[in-house]
Amino acid sequence: KIAISARDLGCVIHGATGCSGDLVHHHRKGRGHGGVKSRNRVANGLLVCSAWNGAVESVPVLAEQARRHGWKLRTDHEIDTMPVYIPKLGRSVLLDDAGNYLDLERNIIPTQEAA
Numbered sequence: 001k002i003a004i005s006a007r008d009l010g011c012v013i014h015g016a017t018g019c020s021g022d023l024v025h026h027h028r029k030g031r032g033h034g035g036v037k038s039r040n041r042v043a044n045g046l047l048v049c050s051a052w053n054g055a056v057e058s059v060p061v062l063a064e065q066a067r068r069h070g071w072k073l074r075t076d077h078e079i080d081t082m083p084v085y086i087p088k089l090g091r092s093v094l095l096d097d098a099g100n101y102l103d104l105e106r107n108i109i110p111t112q113e114a115a
Helices: 002-008 050-058 060-069
Strands: 023-027 045-049 084-086 091-095
Touching: 002 023, 002 045, 023 050, 045 050, 050 060
Parallel strands: none
Antiparallel strands: 023 045, 084 091
């Protein structure tokens, strides 16, 4: 969770000032009721506001938008190969377990560009 918070520096959906509620760690690919531990990875997590995290599970239109942007993944999608749209970057990136944003060629995006 520390690596996700350090990477995202606020809600990846609404930015640092547009959140409602506390920040929580969202799993892009759900762990299910049994808690699949292999999905407890930095590349599977995003820092989001609690209001969005609750709504994405209950509002179909929002869930579909989240799937289009890679914020929510179906069980047949691979965490490592599905891009995620990061609004503050204005583009889709890949995430790694070291806590980096990667361009689609898997190059690390410099911290100052992601801030």
